[in-house]
Amino acid sequence: MTRSTHQQNMVAMYTLFRKEVVRFLRIWPQTLFPPIITQSLYFLIFGKFIGSQISDINGVSYMAFIVPGLVMMSVINNSYVNVAGSFFSSKFQRSVEELLVSPAPNWVIVGGYAFSGALRGILCGLLVFAVSVFFTRPVIHHFGYIMVFIVLTAVVFALGGLINGILAKKFDDISIVPTFILTPLTYLGGVFYSISLLPGVWRTISRVNPILYMINGFRYGFYGFSDVNILLSFLILILFAAIFTAVIFYFLGKGTGLRS
Amino acid sequence: MNQAISISNLVKTYANGTEALKGIDLQVEAGDFFALLGANGAGKTTIIGILTGLVNKTGGQASVFGHDIDHEHNAAKRMIGVVPQEMNFNQFEKVEDIVLTEAGYFGIPRAEAASECEQLLKRLELWEKKSQPSRNLSGGMKRRLMIARALITRPRLLILDEPTAGVDVELRYSMWDYLRDLNRNGLTVLLTTHYLEEVEQMCRNAAMIKDGKIITNDSVRNLVGILEKETYVVHVDRVTDIGPLADINAQRVDDNTFTMELSKGTDIAALLNKVSQSTGMSIRDFRPQGNRMEKLFLELLK
Numbered sequence: 001m002t003r004s005t006h007q008q009n010m011v012a013m014y015t016l017f018r019k020e021v022v023r024f025l026r027i028w029p030q031t032l033f034p035p036i037i038t039q040s041l042y043f044l045i046f047g048k049f050i051g052s053q054i055s056d057i058n059g060v061s062y063m064a065f066i067v068p069g070l071v072m073m074s075v076i077n078n079s080y081v082n083v084a085g086s087f088f089s090s091k092f093q094r095s096v097e098e099l100l101v102s103p104a105p106n107w108v109i110v111g112g113y114a115f116s117g118a119l120r121g122i123l124c125g126l127l128v129f130a131v132s133v134f135f136t137r138p139v140i141h142h143f144g145y146i147m148v149f150i151v152l153t154a155v156v157f158a159l160g161g162l163i164n165g166i167l168a169k170k171f172d173d174i175s176i177v178p179t180f181i182l183t184p185l186t187y188l189g190g191v192f193y194s195i196s197l198l199p200g201v202w203r204t205i206s207r208v209n210p211i212l213y214m215i216n217g218f219r220y221g222f223y224g225f226s227d228v229n230i231l232l233s234f235l236i237l238i239l240f241a242a243i244f245t246a247v248i249f250y251f252l253g254k255g256t257g258l259r260s
Numbered sequence: 261m262n263q264a265i266s267i268s269n270l271v272k273t274y275a276n277g278t279e280a281l282k283g284i285d286l287q288v289e290a291g292d293f294f295a296l297l298g299a300n301g302a303g304k305t306t307i308i309g310i311l312t313g314l315v316n317k318t319g320g321q322a323s324v325f326g327h328d329i330d331h332e333h334n335a336a337k338r339m340i341g342v343v344p345q346e347m348n349f350n351q352f353e354k355v356e357d358i359v360l361t362e363a364g365y366f367g368i369p370r371a372e373a374a375s376e377c378e379q380l381l382k383r384l385e386l387w388e389k390k391s392q393p394s395r396n397l398s399g400g401m402k403r404r405l406m407i408a409r410a411l412i413t414r415p416r417l418l419i420l421d422e423p424t425a426g427v428d429v430e431l432r433y434s435m436w437d438y439l440r441d442l443n444r445n446g447l448t449v450l451l452t453t454h455y456l457e458e459v460e461q462m463c464r465n466a467a468m469i470k471d472g473k474i475i476t477n478d479s480v481r482n483l484v485g486i487l488e489k490e491t492y493v494v495h496v497d498r499v500t501d502i503g504p505l506a507d508i509n510a511q512r513v514d515d516n517t518f519t520m521e522l523s524k525g526t527d528i529a530a531l532l533n534k535v536s537q538s539t540g541m542s543i544r545d546f547r548p549q550g551n552r553m554e555k556l557f558l559e560l561l562k
Contacts, residue, residue: 005334008367015364019357094348098358098409101312101342102365103334259316260274260309 012104016112024082024120031082032124035074039128042070043135046192057194058225063136068219069191070132071125075150076186076211077178079121079157080164083113084174087165096258106252110162110245117158122150138222145221145230152237153214157182159244166248166257185211190219195227210236263326264290264417264448265311270320272306272472280306282472283320288450288465290325290416293443295459295466295480296452303472304452305345308421312342325416338366341415343406345422345452351395355386355405358394359412366413373412380408383438400431407435417448424455436462456556460484483556489521491549494532496541504538519549 003011024031043063051062090096099109132138140146160177168174189211195203206212207228217233220226226233251257265288272281280303288294296304309315311322313333322329327336349358356377363373381387384404389397394405403423410418420439424432432455440462443449451463459466459480467477476483499518502510508520508531520535522528532543 003367005367011367011369012365015361015370018364018370019361090350093350094346095350095353097314097344097348098362099365100314101337101340102362102413103338103367104365105334255316259314 008103009105009108012102013108013111016099016104016108017116020082020086020112020116021119023086024116031078031120032127035078035124036127036131039070039074040131042066043132047135057197058223060223061136064138064223065194065219066192067129067132067136067138068222069189069215071128072150072153072211072215072218073186073191074128075121075125075154076157076182076214077121078124079117079154080161080182081174081178082120083117083158083161084164084168084177085161086117087113087162088168088171088174091165091168091257092171100258106249109252110159110248113162113165114155114158117161118151118154121154121157125150125154140222141224142221146218147221148234149214149218149221149237152234152241153218156214156237156240156244159241159248162248163244163251166251169257182211185209186215188212190215190227210240213237262290263323264288264292265322265324265450267307267322268320270307270310270322271318272303272310272315273318280472281310281317281320284469284472284474286467286474286477288448290448291443291446292465293440293449293463294451295463296450296469297456297459297466298452298469302469304469305421307469308342308344308419308450308452311336312340312419313337338413339416340419341410341413341417342419343403343410343421343423345425347402347406349394349402349405349409352393354391355394355397356381356390358405359408362409363412368413377408377412380411384408400427403427404435407438411442415447417450418442419450421452422454423451424453424458432458489523491519491521492528492546493517493519493549494535494546495544497544498541500539500541502539505535516544 043066047063047066051066054062056062057065087096090099129138164174164177188206189209190206195206195212198206213228213233213236216226216228217230217237220230220233265286267284267286270281270284270286271279273279284303284307286307296307298304306315310317311324311329313329324336325339327333327339329336353361359377359380360370360373363377364370378387381390384407386397386401386404386408389401394402397405403426407420407423418439424435427435436458439449439451443462451458453459463480465478466480466483467474469475493513495517497516499512499515502512502518505518505520508522510518510520512518522531528546532546535541536543
């Protein structure tokens with residue numbers, strides 16, 4: 001059967017997407033299960049044990065308040081590490097050459113990795129959300145906002161993971177960003193608190209943390225309130241998606257970390 | 261469009277300053293079975309890397325079936341199936357998945373490639389292992405898997421970078437038969453190998469590369485024809501004065517051995533008889549010094 005080049009490229013992107021999804025589903029105890037355990041502990045300790053001592057925030061119980069942040073934390077981390085780890089592993093085993101010798105253009109590579117990484121992030125987020133139902137009853141203010149913010153955030157961090165995977169030269173290099181950048185920014189991004197509770201200087205500092213905007217945008221979808229402007233949150237996500245995509249295309253075009 | 265590969269003034273200098281290619285010109289006709297010979301580090305794999313998009317060239321032009329690798333790189337890549345020197349597949353992936361995934365990367369859907377994959381794996385005696393993770397395969401099986409992976413993309417040019425390295429003799433002969441069949445059916449093959457016998461057995465044309473430059477490019481028949489003279493090792497009771505044997509370039513090796521170079525068609529028995537009479541040496545035995553292609557290889561690399 002004769003196919004147009006575009007159809008062939010779509011087949012290539014689906015192939016890469018499928019391969020990546022099969023990979024993380026095959027090793028689900030390492031990829032999907034850990035976030036359930038970790039976030040359940042957060043719900044138990046911060047929500048149940050400590051949260052019961054904390055008063056409502058904007059009329060929402062503390063347990064319900066932290067649900068969107070914990071879901072988002074899982075989305076961010078899993079989207080990122082999925083792509084960074086998988087791409088670096090394919091470089092390490094040289095199986096990335098299977099892709100590089102193929103006629104698949106760079107957007108196929110970006111799309112295949114970004115969508116599969118985003119899917120893992122979203123699946124982990126959904127599992128964490130499902131666990132939260134055992135502890136509280138989150139309400140949904142606007143489903144559309146929830147979808148937009150979860151999908152965009154997952155894609156942005158999958159793209160970030162791809163940059164990390166491209167640049168990484170050794171296994172240690174793929175854990176530096178999640179450990180030293182993503183985790184602190186996520187914890188300080190309003191997962192467990194509203195920045196309106198912070199003193200002035202900390203509130204100002206918090207506003208330069210991009211993850212704050214992602215978590216608040218997502219939380220707005222649940223409860224209809226946010227510490228930041230929702231449109232600004234959306235624009236920040238679009239901006240990061242655009243910057244990361246441009247950086248990846250530059251690296252892939254140049255062959256950084258891939259071609260000698 | 262008779263050229264499968266057209267390379268002009270190809271230059272590659274690596275970041276560490278190594279000049280791997282110093283202006284290579286090379287043409288490979290469509291349908292040819294072409295050998296690229298050279299010592300380790302001569303630049304063979306760099307040429308393959310540039311053609312397949314794994315190495316950035318520093319200068320020059322290259323095209324595959326008329327598709328320029330700079331301006332139509334995806335169309336050029338679509339023509340090529342490559343079997344690299346080193347294993348480059350996911351060790352945890354199943355054999356069948358490795359082949360079908362590569363088909364997908366070339367735009368052939370999994371379902372459509374499945375029957376072709378079955379034929380290839382059966383022909384390469386891997387069908388029984390199709391559900392095994394690739395790490396469970398033997399070295400020879402892994403080589404065959406890479407051939408199957410390259411062929412599933414329906415290439416017009418198959419590039420084999422030392423495909424029989426580490427493969428046992430029986431399997432090597434079976435692979436040769438298969439590759440000859442593919443070439444007879446129109447597939448252009450570019451082969452690099454250290455088994456020089458392979459070149460004589462399979463290739464019509466060959467180029468030899470040394471220090472990033474092509475030093476010869478001719479038909480295998482003509483290249484072998486260069487060997488007008490063949491060296492023989494002669495064992496005698498005791499090597500005496502070999503001065504009278506200067507016309508056959510006799511060279512003393514040790515007290516009991518000397519070498520001599522004979523032109524094609526020389527009557528060896530008569531010559532040895534003459535040597536024995538003129539020098540008084542008693543000849544015990546003699547043998548050719550080595551394989552003709554190896555001799556050629558060394559001659560040209562001098």
